[in-house]
Amino acid sequence: MLNKIWPAFIILSFSYAIFSGNLDTLNSAIFQSTSDAISLSFDLLGTICLWNGIMQIANRTSLVDKLTNLLKPIIYLLFPEIRENKQIQKEISMNMIANILGLGNAATPLGLKAMKSMQKENLKKDTLTDSMLMFIVINTASIQIIPTTVIAIRNSLGSQNPTSIVFFVWVATICAAVARNNCHQMCHSIHEKGVKI
Amino acid sequence: MTIINFMSNLAMPLVILMIALYGIIEKNTVFDDFIEGAKEGLEIVFSILPTLVGLFVAIGALRHSGILDMMIRLIMPFLNMVHFPSEIMPLAMIRPISGSGSIAVAIDIMKNYGVDSTIGKIASTIMGSTETTLYTIAVYTSCVKITKTRYILLAALTADIVGMLVSVGICRIMS
Numbered sequence: 001m002l003n004k005i006w007p008a009f010i011i012l013s014f015s016y017a018i019f020s021g022n023l024d025t026l027n028s029a030i031f032q033s034t035s036d037a038i039s040l041s042f043d044l045l046g047t048i049c050l051w052n053g054i055m056q057i058a059n060r061t062s063l064v065d066k067l068t069n070l071l072k073p074i075i076y077l078l079f080p081e082i083r084e085n086k087q088i089q090k091e092i093s094m095n096m097i098a099n100i101l102g103l104g105n106a107a108t109p110l111g112l113k114a115m116k117s118m119q120k121e122n123l124k125k126d127t128l129t130d131s132m133l134m135f136i137v138i139n140t141a142s143i144q145i146i147p148t149t150v151i152a153i154r155n156s157l158g159s160q161n162p163t164s165i166v167f168f169v170w171v172a173t174i175c176a177a178v179a180r181n182n183c184h185q186m187c188h189s190i191h192e193k194g195v196k197i
Numbered sequence: 198m199t200i201i202n203f204m205s206n207l208a209m210p211l212v213i214l215m216i217a218l219y220g221i222i223e224k225n226t227v228f229d230d231f232i233e234g235a236k237e238g239l240e241i242v243f244s245i246l247p248t249l250v251g252l253f254v255a256i257g258a259l260r261h262s263g264i265l266d267m268m269i270r271l272i273m274p275f276l277n278m279v280h281f282p283s284e285i286m287p288l289a290m291i292r293p294i295s296g297s298g299s300i301a302v303a304i305d306i307m308k309n310y311g312v313d314s315t316i317g318k319i320a321s322t323i324m325g326s327t328e329t330t331l332y333t334i335a336v337y338t339s340c341v342k343i344t345k346t347r348y349i350l351l352a353a354l355t356a357d358i359v360g361m362l363v364s365v366g367i368c369r370i371m372s
Contacts, residue, residue, distance in 0.1 A: 056234025147325030176360030
């Protein structure tokens, strides 16, 4: 996917910059972006190491098993392919728990771990399985209970009522989740019939 | 507000405390486990760094070449048709591709139009209810070297569009 999108972005914006005379801003943007990527990686480095370490502790206790049991009905429903694989179920549920708690930085490393385990079971190594697809789709949904980042931003900008949008966020999240599921199911059934999208 | 503030401040320390306590109660080598996990974290960051550099350059180019603004002007008539406020459009376009970029754009919108205005609330709701879809898909697929992603982009982006339209609708109706 990125093999198509990335060059498209580059070709579009570079040729547009040449014709519109924005070359100098583009030049500085290129170098700014690379250093942004590095500084973001360094910001991520600390938190990802921390959460990976914390979650490794949790992984060795019975805590995760208990939470996994709570999520089991949902995981059974969403990931029918991996009903037999306890380890993947555990990793998926840890990712979901981190997402729900709004620990985005913790959710990503946990999610990548689950992806790697699912890849081991994958027969066609270059293609997403149904479980992987479902898992990524869930991770592109913002399923946190309290949108902490937005509330923090609103608070810092001097809002009269920073939390007033929480209810709106819930409604929008649920509607998007329903749409996501419907679209997933629709594409899936079309795909089953052998049509390439 | 103070309760939610307290709860969101409490969430992280509480999770760490509970996990550490559990580890100690079950007599695990807690710090060894921690180090083992943290090392794995190091590898994860280094494996996604090249992806980040590549994507950030492409997104930076898109924003600073002026083509993003041009595209927004092009689809303006369509936006007016579905009553989607054009002030929100830069956020809607950057939200799926960049987390830090969309935070910057959202702050910009909230500052310009007022954090408690309808536009400000729409921007907040979009930030809270959607994710950086493209970035998530890129990181999750590239870490296991998968190139055939089937229909995932279509499903995820459809959901984003629905989420954004609902955000606009509910903020208009309720405020």
